[in-house]
Amino acid sequence: MDLLKLKHVKFFKIHVNSLVSVCVFLIILVLIIRTLLLPSSFGFGLFNNNEFELLKYGNVRMKFLEVPQIVWGLNNQKIAFARACLTARMLNRSLLMPSLSASLFYKEIDQLQPISFDKVFNFEKFNSLCDGFVQVSRYSDVRNQSNLIKLQKGSGRRWTLERDLDQLKEFSKRDYDVYETIRVDGKNPFLWHDHWPVSDYAKVFECLVFVDEISKETNEVVSKIREFGSGITRASSYQTPYVAIHMRIERDWMIHCKKREQRSNVSNICSSKEEITTRVANIPGLKPPMILYLAVANELLEDDSILNGWKEGMHPVDKKRLGLTENYKNHPYLIQAAIDYEVCLGADVFVGNSYSTFSSLLVLERTQKTIKTGASHACGTDVRWPSYAYNLKGEDGGPQPWMTNFMDSSLQAISYGSNNVSC
Numbered sequence: 319m320d321l322l323k324l325k326h327v328k329f330f331k332i333h334v335n336s337l338v339s340v341c342v343f344l345i346i347l348v349l350i351i352r353t354l355l356l357p358s359s360f361g362f363g364l365f366n367n368n369e370f371e372l373l374k375y376g377n378v379r380m381k382f383l384e385v386p387q388i389v390w391g392l393n394n395q396k397i398a399f400a401r402a403c404l405t406a407r408m409l410n411r412s413l414l415m416p417s418l419s420a421s422l423f424y425k426e427i428d429q430l431q432p433i434s435f436d437k438v439f440n441f442e443k444f445n446s447l448c449d450g451f452v453q454v455s456r457y458s459d460v461r462n463q464s465n466l467i468k469l470q471k472g473s474g475r476r477w478t479l480e481r482d483l484d485q486l487k488e489f490s491k492r493d494y495d496v497y498e499t500i501r502v503d504g505k506n507p508f509l510w511h512d513h514w515p516v517s518d519y520a521k522v523f524e525c526l527v528f529v530d531e532i533s534k535e536t537n538e539v540v541s542k543i544r545e546f547g548s549g550i551t552r553a554s555s556y557q558t559p560y561v562a563i564h565m566r567i568e569r570d571w572m573i574h575c576k577k578r579e580q581r582s583n584v585s586n587i588c589s590s591k592e593e594i595t596t597r598v599a600n601i602p603g604l605k606p607p608m609i610l611y612l613a614v615a616n617e618l619l620e621d622d623s624i625l626n627g628w629k630e631g632m633h634p635v636d637k638k639r640l641g642l643t644e645n646y647k648n649h650p651y652l653i654q655a656a657i658d659y660e661v662c663l664g665a666d667v668f669v670g671n672s673y674s675t676f677s678s679l680l681v682l683e684r685t686q687k688t689i690k691t692g693a694s695h696a697c698g699t700d701v702r703w704p705s706y707a708y709n710l711k712g713e714d715g716g717p718q719p720w721m722t723n724f725m726d727s728s729l730q731a732i733s734y735g736s737n738n739v740s741c
């Protein structure tokens with residue numbers, strides 16, 4: 319509206335000759351227009367409850383997805399958690415903080431030892447790092463516990479990838495917005511169909527930071543390894559590098575991997591201790607002295623001989639030799655695995671089994687670290703965080719260099735293991 323023309327408006331029959339009258343008239347008119355056009359600027363009295371909630375939470379999605387307890391090994395649990403997050407993202411919902419499992423005994427339900435997500439991972443850091451991508455909420459955020467609908471995951475051979483995706487699409491429709499919570503019933507998320515590329519999983523993994531208690535324990539182990547190293551070289555200016563080896567040679571793994579070799583008609587899943595020591599001795603460009611940190615579940619091993627038989631100048635240590643057995647014993651399985659994982663993540667070189675989820679996720683994170691240094695590839699000894707697969711034969715009798723291909727369209731290779739190591 320052209321305000322200069324206002325003085326010609328005769329509607330209010332106000333004398334507009336004096337300057338003061340014009341000003342008063344204009345002020346009144348502006349107030350009337352504001353009231354008509356912008357009612358919401360006049361205080362909270364005009365708000366209904368929903369609008370108030372919107373203001374309070376801003377853009378935060380206050381609708382939730384609930385998933386069953388997450389089970390099995392540390393890295394199976396991480397994958398399952400990421401899959402639950404990506405499902406919530408697809409449904410445009412926040413994931414209600416799931417229970418993880420502190421124990422590895424998954425056959426007896428009563429021994430699963432639920433442990434809250436925020437006892438293992440830093441809740442606030444997760445949400446700040448993953449802001450705008452995925453979000454985790456607390457159960458106390460739920461306003462009405464009974465306003466929920468169940469999503470029953472199908473099972474069996476007829477429950478295909480396509481049917482699963484159709485179901486998720488159905489539940490992401492606006493019709494379901496009336497339900498505050500969608501609760502997934504059925505299998506644990508590790509067993510759900512996978513619909514997302516490796517890069518999406520990698521984004522979620524990057525936001526998973528262990529709680530301070532775990533980092534503190536990790537630092538203690540690493541400083542014990544470093545201490546051991548300075549005992550070898552007796553030179554304070556030189557830090558002896560450490561190679562972390564994730565040795566899967568326990569009896570339960572050997573039974574499992576032999577079966578798998580038969581089923582998939584390949585012979586490179588299981589590696590004996592002899593094969594591992596030989597391959598590690600032949601890693602090109604690796605010059606002793608160095609420390610070998612053997613990440614292995616001691617209590618599942620049948621003999622103590624893993625410290626013998628390594629190449630001269632390669633000094634093996636395990637938790638027992640570092641005097642840390644007691645520290646580890648104070649923690650449940652999940653926390654022990656988390657500490658071992660962090661120690662391997664920080665190693666100068668990592669050697670693992672390409673069929674192990676634990677090894678595969680380590681390589682994924684190490685590849686991420688390498689790429690962040692500006693490197694174009696992550697294979698071989700000339701990169702900052704090299705990794706190898708000891709179950710695959712590389713050049714000169716060494717293990718095969720190994721990196722994660724972030725362009726992969728599914729996490730299949732990482733969740734179930736493979737001999738495809740992208741190098």
Ligand SMILES: *[C@@H]1O[C@H](CO)[C@@H](O)[C@H](O)[C@H]1NC(C)=O
Nearest residue numbers: 377378379380381410411490
């Ligand atoms: C997701 O939820 C937010 C907040 O509830 C809403 O504004 C947005 O339109 C939703 N997006 C889709 C694709 O439904």
Ligand SMILES: *[C@@H]1O[C@H](CO)[C@@H](O)[C@H](O)[C@H]1NC(C)=O
Nearest residue numbers: 461462463464465466496497
């Ligand atoms: C909670 O949700 C249920 C189911 O939608 C509904 O019947 C009930 O009235 C709600 N309670 C409150 C306090 O809003």
Ligand SMILES: *[C@@H]1O[C@H](CO)[C@@H](O)[C@H](O)[C@H]1NC(C)=O
Nearest residue numbers: 579580581582583584585586
């Ligand atoms: C298993 O693999 C070997 C060599 O890779 C091949 O000769 C053999 O026919 C395969 N057996 C079966 C049952 O596929």
